[in-house]
Amino acid sequence: MTVASILANKGTDIVTVNPDESLLAVAQLLDKNKIGAVVAVDADGKLAGIMSERDVVRAVARGGPEALGEAVATHMTKKVVTCKNEDRISSVMLKMTEGKFRHVPVVNGGKLAGIISIGDVVKRRIADIETEWQAMQDYIAAG
Ligand code: AMP
Numbered sequence: 839m840t841v842a843s844i845l846a847n848k849g850t851d852i853v854t855v856n857p858d859e860s861l862l863a864v865a866q867l868l869d870k871n872k873i874g875a876v877v878a879v880d881a882d883g884k885l886a887g888i889m890s891e892r893d894v895v896r897a898v899a900r901g902g903p904e905a906l907g908e909a910v911a912t913h914m915t916k917k918v919v920t921c922k923n924e925d926r927i928s929s930v931m932l933k934m935t936e937g938k939f940r941h942v943p944v945v946n947g948g949k950l951a952g953i954i955s956i957g958d959v960v961k962r963r964i965a966d967i968e969t970e971w972q973a974m975q976d977y978i979a980a981g
Contacts, residue, residue: 841930841944841954842923844962850952852943854879857886857911864910865894875941877953878914885950887914890941920945921954927962930954 853871855864857878867876868891875890889910897905897913905913920943921930930942940956 839927839962839966840923841921841925841927841952844927844954844958845923845944845952848952848958850944852877852950852953854950855889855910856881857909857914859910860907861889861894861897861910861913862906864889865906868894874955875953877918877943877950878910879950883950884948885918885920885943885945887911887916888918888941888943889914890939918943922946923951927959931959934959 853867853876855876855878864876875888878887880886893913919933919937923946933942934956942954944952
C-alpha cells in the first residue's frame with residue numbers, strides 16, 4: 839500500500855499559508871478546516887516549512903498572547919520531512935514515529951501534492967486489517 843492510495847481517497851487538497859502570515863491566522867485556518875497543521879509555501883509555491891497546532895501552543899506558552907501576532911516564519915519547522923506518491927505507508931509511519939510528528943507533506947518531482955496525517959494512516963491500517971480479517975473468515979468458511 840502506497841501514499842498514492844491514501845491520496846486517491848482523501849484527495850490532494852492542502853491548506854497552505856504564506857510565511858509572513860500571523861500565528862493567529864494559522865490558528866483560525868486550523869480551526870476552520872478542522873486540521874492539525876498547515877504547510878508554509880513561498881511566493882513560488884515551494885515548500886518553506888510546516889506549522890502545526892503544537893507550534894502555535896508552544897509560541898503562546900512561551901511568548902504569551904502577543905505571540906499570536908508574530909509571523910509563521912519565526913515559529914514554523916523549516917526542515918520538513920516529506921514523502922512521495924510511491925512510498926509505502928509503513929515508511930511514512932516510521933517517519934512519523936521516529937520524528938515524533940503527525941503530518942507528512944507529499945512532494946512529487948519537487949511539487950507539493952498532498953499531505954498525510956496520522957489519522958489518514960490509522961484509518962487506512964484499520965481498513966486493511968478489516969479486509970485481511972474478512973479474507974481469513976472466507977477462507978475458513980470455504981474449508
Ligand atoms: P505534529 O505532531 O504534526 O503536530 O508536529 C509536531 C512538531 O513537529 C511541530 O513542531 C511541527 O512543526 C513538526 N512537524 C510536523 N510535521 C513535520 C514534518 N513532516 N517534518 C518535520 N517536522 C514536522
